Amino acid sequence: MDASLLQAIVDPAILFFFFGLFAGFVRSNLSIPEQIAKFLSLYLLMSIGYKGGVSLSQTGLTAQMALALTAAMILAFVIPAYAFMLLRRRLNPFDAAAIAATYGSVSAVTFITAVAFLERQGVSFGGYMAVALVLMESPAIIMAVLLANVVRSRSVVAGGTADGNVSVGKVLHEAFTDGAHLLLLGSLLIGYITGLPGKAALDPFITSIQKGLLLFFLLEMGLLVARRSRDLKLDGPFLAVFAIAVPIANAVFATALAKAFGLGLGDAFLLTVLAASASYIVVPAVVRYAIPEANASLYFGMSLAVTFPFNILLGIPTYFLVLRQLWG
Amino acid sequence: MDASLLQAIVDPAILFFFFGLFAGFVRSNLSIPEQIAKFLSLYLLMSIGYKGGVSLSQTGLTAQMALALTAAMILAFVIPAYAFMLLRRRLNPFDAAAIAATYGSVSAVTFITAVAFLERQGVSFGGYMAVALVLMESPAIIMAVLLANVVRSRSVVAGGTADGNVSVGKVLHEAFTDGAHLLLLGSLLIGYITGLPGKAALDPFITSIQKGLLLFFLLEMGLLVARRSRDLKLDGPFLAVFAIAVPIANAVFATALAKAFGLGLGDAFLLTVLAASASYIVVPAVVRYAIPEANASLYFGMSLAVTFPFNILLGIPTYFLVLRQLWG
Amino acid sequence: MDASLLQAIVDPAILFFFFGLFAGFVRSNLSIPEQIAKFLSLYLLMSIGYKGGVSLSQTGLTAQMALALTAAMILAFVIPAYAFMLLRRRLNPFDAAAIAATYGSVSAVTFITAVAFLERQGVSFGGYMAVALVLMESPAIIMAVLLANVVRSRSVVAGGTADGNVSVGKVLHEAFTDGAHLLLLGSLLIGYITGLPGKAALDPFITSIQKGLLLFFLLEMGLLVARRSRDLKLDGPFLAVFAIAVPIANAVFATALAKAFGLGLGDAFLLTVLAASASYIVVPAVVRYAIPEANASLYFGMSLAVTFPFNILLGIPTYFLVLRQLWG
């Protein structure tokens, strides 16, 4: 690991994540108030979306963008499908569908961390990657809920009751109107409409102080991960391996696709990080309602307590090293 | 509507208000945490008041200011009185008094939006207009509570009980010490005392990031308006018409007064917006306690769900167009 | 008091503390939401610690620093010991131990206020004084809990039960892992590691908007002090005198030590303020659990409602005047 990478890891926000882990493990009573943590996540989604919209308004629709978004859509459909088939061998269909949705979708905070990392490396990327983030969020949820519904109707045919069936329309509505998701979409659109003049007025809020707010959010995430990993019981190595191996496989898949589509280094890196990331805000909130049969401590715990820290601490620098080699 | 007006409407904060309306109407679970929303309102009141106080410390007491404040006081007494007489024909005296207080008083957020609008238009105005805002807040409440007390004592004479009577002293105390109101007053005073040197230190907080915080506040307002307007049952067209027509009438009245007093365009515009606005933070909080007989869903609902969006979306640009014509 | 001192008192943040006092005394319903207040305290601790760490990374370990920290450690052990002996004459041993811990420890917000005061006076000081703050926080707590444990075991010997005994290890753990304390330590360390490049990215958050956030924190403190001082019943003059006289005695003691050790004016002033300050965040939170027999309204009330406002309003300017004379 060279000097610039080392310096990248000593980013204060990432160190506060480590510190949160430490505080959680020594059972400190340190905690970020609930509503502040929720607001910080809304703030981060808003600023991602808004900045993405603004860049979009500057570049317009380009070939590079069309390619990147096509690659994102492919990943968004293929990952949850293969993850479900893999999980189905060991788990009941509800847990399998829920975990597949989690890993098929993406993590906005992992994305922000990757963007900050790229900026420190001085590598450019397209503002439309925020659009890729938005596009990759929902398909996994929808596929998972459809699968769960199929399972439920089969058990009805087999003599069960249909009580549990959640209509597809209702779930599409849930997935689309989920607060976090909708805020991202809305901010993207507003960023696109208001463009650079709007951004100038908002910049002190969405750019200058972002690092400080991200720091508190990552501190809270560190605390949560520590608390969660104490409770997490994965019953054997399968799920533990899954939570590391599948992100890596997705990263490899995304990198290959990016190479095949001829994306630039920055875009390829962000696509790789998105594919490797697992959702722990939007998807759990929707799935808890849409697939209540699934065990939240599994899908939420794996994503938050294993995959998120793996990506933040090891994944991001490693993916970057490898991609720089391949693109170099 | 010319280009500069159109651009004014595509202000990001206003678009987030629209977005909040949309999210509320599609029943998204998007929400700004309660305590954050409360803090945002305290922040906005503090920064209005403080900046007003600082401008005051720069200009001192001028003739223009004396004229503007006199006009504000006239409006603050006349509007609730005529509104009560109008409402009394259709409603019980408690609802009439509560709604009159709401429309006789002012909305700080509508004022902030109007100030931001003026700044985008490059039109100057007196910092003392924040003083006008403070002056116009209380008289309506006090008049309404006095009216409600009169009604209560009459029903006692007519055989009722005097239990419900709220002493005038108590209400004056409530109106004066209400948190939002007092914070505005206190910040005005502190801004006046500390002047420009104090403002320099606070500027990054009260000016640079204000737009971003206002954006979240207006998003929350949009969500609230959508939720409120679903519940609002106005029983016939009278109150719906009232909630649009009275603000327009007040705007006309204020404009005429401003012209008669020879105020400048900026001051006249802000006076017009203040007169047209209805309170949905300070007055409902006081009236809920002081006139509990009144139906909160009426006075709060009309003000928040009808008059506030009307002023933000149509009123402000329209008043400006008209005034620019008249002052032109 | 000369002009520059007067101007120092008209600092907006201090005026908002006065305003909070006023609002509390007229029983306004003004209040800063709970979670916001908690977040503001985390924010202030983080930014103190982080900035301290960054200065430390710039200066490295110097003789001046070694002297200042030695003086701090002496104060941290001597003050709680003598305070306990003094208090033990009038109070039961649990209250005596709890109050001794409170006055033997330090107040981070008093420290921030003193730092802002120094900056306005243009007097320099060592960034390592944040380390002194950290060092002075814990010894008092640990001593007090040990004392309380001794008292409990004696009463067991005398026929009581040992139920109440809190193990020293547990208390050391509590004192060390208390959220506020740990955050200060962690931020100091992260500031030290990331140095100036890290600070550049965080500066808009931890420096530019700090004054504004401090203002809201002091407003909340003013409200709390007013509410607390209404409830505070000190049963005779002893504790009231203690809450003013002991801080002054500690200030004198710290000033003498600073002079003896040859510290510079800035460092001596901050050491004096630290010694004079009493904890009202960290210590009460730990003591409430570790010495539950003590009356929280005494140790918390005296520290918050008497000593904190005394230091903020009179102590800081007075200590400065005296020290400037002595160092002049």
Place this chain on the structure above:
Amino acid sequence: MSATRVEIMVGDALVTPLTELLDRHAPAAYVVVEGLSGVNRRGVSSPGLADALVVVVCRSATSKALLDNLKAFLSRYGGVAFATDGFGVNVD
């Protein structure tokens, strides 16, 4: 020991007068949760108009007088209360 618990739902704006009323009865303990939505299906969370939940625990002996006063208060200003008897720890 025998104790009574009274739970009150009112508008946020009424918390100060309500707790003043409670203090006159010196209950063993109470806590106030502010900033809620819901009361009377009219409740609306807004910076100016949210609801609150107050939970009071007191000795059964003192609950009658407290409830009488609460009744007058809530009928005057609006809001709902609910009382149950049960077993208390440290409620004396």
Place this chain on the structure above:
Amino acid sequence: MSATRVEIMVGDALVTPLTELLDRHAPAAYVVVEGLSGVNRRGVSSPGLADALVVVVCRSATSKALLDNLKAFLSRYGGVAFATDGFGVNVD
């Protein structure tokens, strides 16, 4: 007067469908406390996955139907409820 109080602990994500269910029974009052940790010892407070406490007060007469519906809801989506009878003020 005779009243029933139902207290419900569920995941935050379920508050909207739950209050829609409650509204169909027109209880005298309810309040919602969001952003909590704890339910079922699985509760985890996170920006995406916290728990909520809903306190409902209604006339005893209407509580039976409400509880039947709640039972189906909570068995379907998870969560716990608890009902007691007691004395209510303004619960009619």
Place this chain on the structure above:
Amino acid sequence: MSATRVEIMVGDALVTPLTELLDRHAPAAYVVVEGLSGVNRRGVSSPGLADALVVVVCRSATSKALLDNLKAFLSRYGGVAFATDGFGVNVD
């Protein structure tokens, strides 16, 4: 089915040891509301010294042992609890 509900008011600083105690009894569910004012009329909301409300629902069978432990805990550290019996949904 028959269930018991225990409501506890304590200082915020005591929430961690209290929930560790609760976890040993494996109640059906509990939630924690932090940052409150009010307990014992001494409660003061401050960044360092607020109160908390913990609501626990458990099977009636397990409530006796829980209450005994709670009694010792609350007498040691301060705070108040209240228990009632009632009807539970999903409490087993």
